Amino acid sequence: MTDTTTPGDLLYTPSHEWLRRDGDNPDEATVGITDFAQDQLGDVVYLDLPAPGTPVAAGEVCGEIESTKTVAEFYAPVSGEVVATNGELADTPELVNESPYGEGWLIRVRITDGAGLEGMLDAAGYRAQAEAS
């Protein structure tokens, strides 16, 4: 965790995703992977993300992230439907490394079941969990 950041206004999963509820629609959220996760993965080279319209379920695999070193699965933090995928990542996957909480976001989800939110961690909880792992 040494040099990586964990913004205080996001929610986190133990599997290193973050979720931000923003914008005009309170039922929608932006999802990505944490700075710690991108740092562990190394250079991201391909992402396999769910297309808009795809249903996702909290805690289940919904995509894959390939780095030069390894491949990691990406878990949906909440249940709902994908409404947007970050198309910039097809040509510039390095955005996930350079801006994991900004331009390197992965998907936007319309939340149909907020149950998953209750199990998410705040920044302090996530840091404690990541440092212990």
Add this chain to the structure above:
Amino acid sequence: MGESHGPGSDGGLHTLTLRDRHEVAGSRFAPFAGWEMPLRYAGTVREHEAVRERVGVFDVSHLGRVWLRGPRAASLLRSVTTFDVNTLEVGRAHYSLYCNESGGIDDDVLIYHLPGERWLIVHNAANADEDLARLQSVAGDDAAEVTGDTVMLAVQGPEAIGLLSAVLGDGLAALAPRDCVELDWAGSPVLFARTGYTGEDGGECIVEAGGAGALWDALVGGGATPVGLGARDTLRLEAALPLHGNDIDGTTHPYEAGLGFAVSLDDGAPFTGREALVEAKARARSRRLCHLMASGRGVPRAGFAVHEPGGAAVARLTSGTFSPSLRLGIGMAYLPVELASPGVTLEVDVRGRALPVEVVRRPFYRKARNT
């Protein structure tokens, strides 16, 4: 292995002499062949690009280094390696192999011929103990490991020779590929060879430990980007250079691996594996190490199955990675000869998805040549 840096407290791994400098340079470490090695500093892709476009420096002190000296050295070396060292002039280095009696490749090595009947053999780290034992079994006390206290730095990239000339002396630019010389650098002996494992121009320096930190500082201060094992692998794979333990091992022979240039049979001299290699050379090949380039998204990795389109598996990848230069997946596999031709299209099973690949000529990447 460098005996002077015995297993440390960290899980019995050998520690690099310059570990502190790697840490200052931002290294993330990983265990490799019994050593705690820099895996990456600024990031594998950035380090890779630095070597392709400018110059990078690698600490490769994990490689085994053994001296063989004296009037018997050449004939002893000839008896255990595939290349005829008697043709190797003083001041030259050549790639060679240790084969077993079946002709399989027990290790691939670089042999340097130095003045005064001295030979240096550089071994892969994972095989260094066995290789030293092999040399000692034929040479006895004539084989002596470089007594640990050296550091080996590879400096690679289009700007490498310029930087090395500025640091070590102007004479280096006049050296041909695989030439080697001994220098004195600020009071420290340095063995320099115009060799490498990236497909770029450059060289490798073996320096006494006492002078190693200053040499590292001069190279990095002169613009060399520190490069870890992650980029060492992507660079060598783009250059289609085999990695022992992955692409070649005791069950593969040099001819099917495309390494016939490292085997001398014409001098008639006996060496371990010669009989099997004579037979292998005469026999029709059943498979050949081939180079595969992906045409779709996905990273082929070592161990993944290679199929004919829609058909059964015909091979497994011995290496695979994402090529930062080509921005595509690349890999190697031993294909049946009927499929081992450039242009043949196949599929790699990437966790259940078929990634289309094409057999291409080696290397995947060739450095731009100045005209």
